[in-house]
Amino acid sequence: MKKIIFAFLALVLAAFPASADEPRVMEFDVAVIGAGCGGSAAAIQAARLGMEVAVVEESDWVGGQMTGGGVSTMDDVRRTRTGVYGEFLRRASAYYEARETPVNTCYWGSDTFAFEPWVIQRTLLDMMREAGEISLFMETRVLEAKMKDGAVRAAVVERGGERIELRAKVFIDATEAGDFIPLTGARYRAGHGDSSGELDGVIQDITYVAVIRRYPEGVPEELRFTRRPPGYEEYAPRFREIIALGGDSWPGEAPFNPNVFKAYRGMPDISNPASMLIDGGRAETWPLITRSAVNWANDYPHGKDGLSGMPVRYLEDKDYRREMEREAMAKTLCFLFYMQNELGMTDWSVDDRQGYGGWFGNGWREWDEMPEAFEPILRHFPPFPYIRESRRVAGVETMTVKDVLRDMKLGRTLETKPNAIALGEYPTDIHGLRDKEFLDRDLDEDAAMIPPDKEWKGGLFQIPMGVLIPEKVDGLLAAEKNISVSRIVNGSTRLQPVTMLTGQAAGALAAVAVRGEKQPREVRAIEVQSPLLDARDRLSLYRFDDVPQDSVWWKGVELSMLYGYLDPASDVIYGVDNEMHWLEVRDAMRRAFGRMEFPPREALDTVTAGEFGEWLAELFKDERETLAPLLEKCTGDEVLTKGRLAAAVGELMLLRK
Structure with missing residues (x-):
């Protein structure tokens, strides 16, 4: 009941201004500007991590391109049905399953998802209502971003003729066109230009x-x-x-x-x-x-x-x-x-x-x-159009076409990004001209570089955390079609699965930053990956037959594939039950933490969980208090398995600041 009352009070207070001249001040941990795919997911994830969240939406619809834009047939390619997006699919599908109505009605395929816009909105509202402390400000327009010391401190919004100053520690632009970014002074790209110089060219239709x-x-x-x-x-x-x-x-x-x-x-x-x-x-x-x-x-x-x-x-x-x-x-x-x-x-x-x-x-x-x-x-049309390409923040990292070049036989990119916070799979689909003269002038891309994704097979690629974080401005994240990507890559990242998954990642990053009293750029990727993996959000390029998502070792295996401290037995088998020897333990630890001293044991001797725990306690004796949650698990005479080692090393990386 508290969650519903809190959101209700926010709207009631907004109806009674403090004075004619000064806006009412309301304080939150995280403020999400835009309640679309990315904004809804960001709010849900941040609230689930204990944040008090404000969501500001200019329209009267939650869901963005899926609802207010009318694109309620899901543009996925099967393998990104994970995290909050996968949860959304299951919950929206349940409405129709109860009524014996199939949802695989679109795209000339049997493994597809389509919903009515109103069902999508109801599903997202239910997820937001259950997530935690979320205050939803509908039909509310942002007027100004208030800055201090290079960071966003507040947003002045207007609702029904009354102004409110929303203060937060982190703001997330999740608007359909990236409309909050320019108010902060953060550099962004649009067309083939950027805001530090000339803004010209075209965007997708x-x-x-x-x-x-x-x-x-x-x-x-x-x-x-x-x-x-x-x-x-x-x-x-x-x-x-x-x-x-x-x-x-x-x-x-x-x-x-x-x-x-x-x-x-x-x-x-x-x-x-x-x-x-x-x-x-x-x-x-x-x-x-x-x-x-x-x-x-x-x-x-x-x-x-x-x-x-x-x-x-x-x-x-x-x-x-x-x-x-x-x-x-x-x-x-x-x-x-x-x-x-x-x-x-x-x-x-x-x-x-x-x-x-x-x-x-x-x-x-x-x-x-x-x-x-x-x-x-x-009057029965949606409230706004489907906008494929928005302003794109200039981030600490920018994805270019090389980041989405996929091996069609393997069905993925060849290089793993350790700081991945989401997966994408859609081909590079650009509606409009893609000649070099229309592409980002500062990224030197060419249409000839666009991957030949024939028959819409796509293939998995990873999205690094840096695309959410502006180059210089603090207190701000991107979470929609406005993440730091080139125009070509936008053709792959503008769809509902990616915008929801990057939104979820932005919500996790914002929550971790607020909880640690630091700026998002100061947060380690693994601190964001941990809650995402807890939410069963797949981040690695691999899926193993012997490690289903409900496996107790799944999180550790995902981290081992991100950070490369253990190798799988093959592309489809991890070897989660294999017994570990001191040689393999030494190799995994050195890959994760660099060269270190090891006990005088034969390399091919098997290692018990207790022996491994005793050695960790001695090796990191100055950090025993910090590592106590892990050391308590590393006991007993059972032989250490590969899955258990993967989980232990991953937890060790997370605990050691």
């Missing part, structure tokens, strides 16, 4: 998604088109090139038929009596799909008016952003008309059951160019 459904009793009159929307003649030829009545099936060649279109972003529908028969991997079931989304053929600007991509001005100029979002909305409206009038989907229209229609970011209701006749349809 945006898409104004619309959730659509079939109305079995016929489309309500107000959701049926009686006239062509503005711009239809311009956009219709492109629509016909991609999706057309009588088009090809998948896989095939464009134009594709309407059933392929429905299955691409197909969503569950518990009101559909044929739901249990649907399987996204079986083409014969696609005609049964009764809910989907328009997120194909409607990217914007996509060459409109000679634009080579969405200008960086979209990020920097709020008025221009509003204009572009209105135009993107209009293009999607045109597709809905095309759907009803040329694709033969006469009983389909915008979905009126998702709960949209409140807050909108683009003020389209005041848009003089849009006839009032389309208002009943537009």
Whole structure:
């Protein structure tokens, strides 16, 4: 009850300003700006680690691109269903499982996940409510970042005409466009320029998604088109090139038929009596799909008016952003008309059951160019578009294309990053121009470097902790599409699994920093990896058949693969039960801590847990108090196994400051 009351009180207090001139002051451990994929995950993880967290969201939706952006079909490639993202998948799926409705309705595959936006929001709110002390400030706009001694100390926000000063020890920018970063003065990249010089170039196209459904009793009159929307003649030829009545099936060649279109972003529908028969991997079931989304053929600007991509001005100029979002909305409206009038989907229209229609970011209701006749349809659109590429903070580390080059046979990168805090798997998918002149000028990348991820196989790559931390500004972390990556890498890190997992890592990093009374850049990676691994967030590039995630040794094995102090028996077998000899113990300890003295034992003698503990106690006798939790476990006459050694060395690394 305390958690719910705390969040409720925050909103009540916000309604009663302290004075007309001074903002009300509220204090937290961590403040998350943005309640999207990354922001929700960051808040959940920080709260679970005991932090009092404020979450500030400009819209009236929690979930970001998954809900308010309408992209509720999960863009994962199977192997990053871990940590808070994996938990979210299980919890959202449970709603449909209880109603015998499958969630594998999208992407023409049987192992996929799709949910309705409102179910995603409810799931995230439940997870936040259960996580701990989280105060949620909805429809709240950030006005200013207050700085002191090179660190962010507070954010001034406005809600309902009243200002509040939110003070925190760490702030996390988890907005869809990286809107908090510029207020702090931290350097960031946008397009192919950066904020220390010229900001120009393009970002990836945006898409104004619309959730659509079939109305079995016929489309309500107000959701049926009686006239062509503005711009239809311009956009219709492109629509016909991609999706057309009588088009090809998948896989095939464009134009594709309407059933392929429905299955691409197909969503569950518990009101559909044929739901249990649907399987996204079986083409014969696609005609049964009764809910989907328009997120194909409607990217914007996509060459409109000679634009080579969405200008960086979209990020920097709020008025221009509003204009572009209105135009993107209009293009999607045109597709809905095309759907009803040329694709033969006469009983389909915008979905009126998702709960949209409140807050909108683009003020389209005041848009003089849009006839009032389309208002009943537009008000069921999501509150904001799908933004693929935001400002990207310039971090202490920046991921470039070499960091996501994957061996397609092995299904992973070849080099391990010891400071990894998340995994990614998506290919480098860039919507818009990728010629060298449009890529980051300071990173010297070229389109020829983009990995040839054929058939969307992807492959695992690791994300280092430094991409969350700005070069110089303290008290600030990035956790969304705004982490420190190149434009090419953004094509792999902008999707829901990565944004949730990097958000979770940012929440853990913020909590560890606050608890240790230090800045995030002063935190050791293993201090962040430890709570992430406790949350069963996979961080290494390997998965072993003999070490399932519920194994007591799983955390230690993950650390051993990150820091390389033990080698696996093979790519798929770790050898967790192998007996350890003094030679192997010596090698593991030297890899982890450097050269040290070892007891006069034969190299091939086996080691008992008790012998290992006695030796550790003598070796680190000045640190016995610190190492007491580990030494208490290292007792007995049982032979030390590889799994136990992996866990012990990992714990030793964590305990030794």
